[in-house]
Amino acid sequence: MKAKQKCPVRIGKAYQIEITDLTHDGEGIGRVDDFAVFVPEALPGDVVLGRVISTKKTYARALIEKILTESEQRIKPFCPQAESCGGCQLAYMGYEYQLAWKQKRVQDAIRRIGRIEAEVLPIIGMDNPEGYRNKSQFPVGLQDNRLVMGFYQKRSHNIVDTDYCRIQHPLINKAAKVVKQALIDLNIEPYNEQNHTGVVRHAVIRTSFSRKTLMVIFVTRTNEFPHQGELVAELTKKLPELTSIYQNVNPKVTNVIFGYESRLLWGEAYLLDQIGDLEFAISPRSFFQVNPHQTKVLYDLAKETAGLTGKETVWDLYCGIGTIGLYLASDAEKVIGVETVPEAVEDARFNADLNGIRHAEFYTGKAEDLAPKLLDQGLKPDVVIVDPPRRGCDPSLLETIQKVQVPKVVYVSCNPSTLARDLGILVEAGYRVESVQPVDMFPDTSHVECVTLMSRL
Numbered sequence: 001m002k003a004k005q006k007c008p009v010r011i012g013k014a015y016q017i018e019i020t021d022l023t024h025d026g027e028g029i030g031r032v033d034d035f036a037v038f039v040p041e042a043l044p045g046d047v048v049l050g051r052v053i054s055t056k057k058t059y060a061r062a063l064i065e066k067i068l069t070e071s072e073q074r075i076k077p078f079c080p081q082a083e084s085c086g087g088c089q090l091a092y093m094g095y096e097y098q099l100a101w102k103q104k105r106v107q108d109a110i111r112r113i114g115r116i117e118a119e120v121l122p123i124i125g126m127d128n129p130e131g132y133r134n135k136s137q138f139p140v141g142l143q144d145n146r147l148v149m150g151f152y153q154k155r156s157h158n159i160v161d162t163d164y165c166r167i168q169h170p171l172i173n174k175a176a177k178v179v180k181q182a183l184i185d186l187n188i189e190p191y192n193e194q195n196h197t198g199v200v201r202h203a204v205i206r207t208s209f210s211r212k213t214l215m216v217i218f219v220t221r222t223n224e225f226p227h228q229g230e231l232v233a234e235l236t237k238k239l240p241e242l243t244s245i246y247q248n249v250n251p252k253v254t255n256v257i258f259g260y261e262s263r264l265l266w267g268e269a270y271l272l273d274q275i276g277d278l279e280f281a282i283s284p285r286s287f288f289q290v291n292p293h294q295t296k297v298l299y300d301l302a303k304e305t306a307g308l309t310g311k312e313t314v315w316d317l318y319c320g321i322g323t324i325g326l327y328l329a330s331d332a333e334k335v336i337g338v339e340t341v342p343e344a345v346e347d348a349r350f351n352a353d354l355n356g357i358r359h360a361e362f363y364t365g366k367a368e369d370l371a372p373k374l375l376d377q378g379l380k381p382d383v384v385i386v387d388p389p390r391r392g393c394d395p396s397l398l399e400t401i402q403k404v405q406v407p408k409v410v411y412v413s414c415n416p417s418t419l420a421r422d423l424g425i426l427v428e429a430g431y432r433v434e435s436v437q438p439v440d441m442f443p444d445t446s447h448v449e450c451v452t453l454m455s456r457l
């Protein structure tokens with residue numbers, strides 16, 4: 001047995017580190033005396049002087065003090081905030097290399113975690129990988145007695161005061177400037193995270209790419225929202241694209257952004273956007289894919305992969321506002337969606353009506369709890385689509401899928417590690433991986449989406 005290695009590095013000391021690989025989160029990996037050291041913003045091919053900031057049993061983390069030799073893949077970030085903002089882990093990497101790394105990340109996960117030999121198709125990237133996001137959640141706070149709004153600094157809850165983000169849609173950048181100035185001009189109290197006082201915690205801004213409209217949601221600690229009337233007047237005057245202003249109340253000491261209660265302060269209840277020929281109504285708290293260009297690519301792939309003939313019952317599990325199920329509905333006999341957030345289920349039903357779709361039903365609850373109940377009601381699926389959050393599917397849901405021997409499973413995933421784990425379980429239970437298609441929904445970040453088809457052997 002290999003003896004356990006003692007940590008050879010000390011916190012506060014700097015070491016020369018050659019970067020040879022990347023972690024799942026896009027941090028560089030190098031070694032000091034054969035001990036792994038993770039270095040954020042370092043790329044394979046870099047040799048850096050890294051100062052150690054923390055040590056664990058099997059690895060340490062160091063920050064770049066100086067780049068001694070630059071990797072050929074290193075670029076000067078396009079974003080002026082890249083050095084301070086913690087949002088884009090891959091801002092220092094050329095886009096072609098980002099795509100190659102994401103492709104390898106998916107391949108490695110499938111092989112190592114899932115223990116499956118399956119071909120991973122070439123990743124579908126973006127032609128113009130900027131301005132792609134339709135939603136931004138800006139923390140609001142107080143620094144040096146000044147209201148600040150922007151993004152969290154790397155590895156901290158300090159707010160980098162900015163109203164520009166390269167990956168946001170330009171309308172969101174425009175709205176962020178106006179919102180911040182209005183909060184300052186009206187002397188609205190920002191949240192103080194240290195002592196849990198103040199009013200506005202976050203300004204969440206969503207935009208509709210198809211309609212060029214905006215929804216602004218102020219997340220407040222308190223029920224009372226002083227100066228809200230003047231705020232509404234100011235924003236509607238300065239932002240003609242605005243269609244809704246909401247207040248969401250979150251009184252808890254928590255990192256979770258939204259509270260349960262949302263109140264419409266002005267305008268329409270929903271933001272309306274379009275994917276393909278379908279229109280979708282989106283409530284403040286509902287999930288909607290953040291990159292509309294690539295969402296169409298993703299949903300077209302899901303549709304093609306499902307290969308429907310018009311006779312199938314399709315389960316759309318983790319359905320959000322019903323987007324995937326409704327997108328496929330014209331080719332299915334029946335669509336059944338399941339989702340935990342009640343507002344999203346209401347949106348899904350509304351969206352079915354909005355698009356004249358009568359053969360789709362949506363239920364509130366956990367996919368793992370409702371799946372057996374749907375079977376009890378005789379609603380056996382021919383195709384199951386799952387699109388879970390990063391933690392992947394609950395094991396009991398995978399058990400239900402195996403038990404029913406669903407002929408086809410389309411797995412849409414935003415986390416290759418949990419995707420690979422779940423595929424491994426289904427392969428053990430008699431499924432075959434037919435295709436794995438990565439799609440880059442999140443350029444400049446370490447995230448990658450995949451559509452995988454599995455069929456029953």
Ligand SMILES: C[S@@+](CC[C@H](N)C(=O)[O-])C[C@H]1O[C@@H](n2cnc3c(N)ncnc32)[C@H](O)[C@@H]1O
Binds near residue numbers: 321324367414
């Ligand atoms: C990645 S999103 C996918 C939404 C949708 N398919 C889409 O493309 O917009 C995952 C969704 O799963 C929901 N969710 C989380 N846990 C769930 C569970 N156990 N059962 C059902 N839905 C769940 C979340 O609220 C979220 O809307």
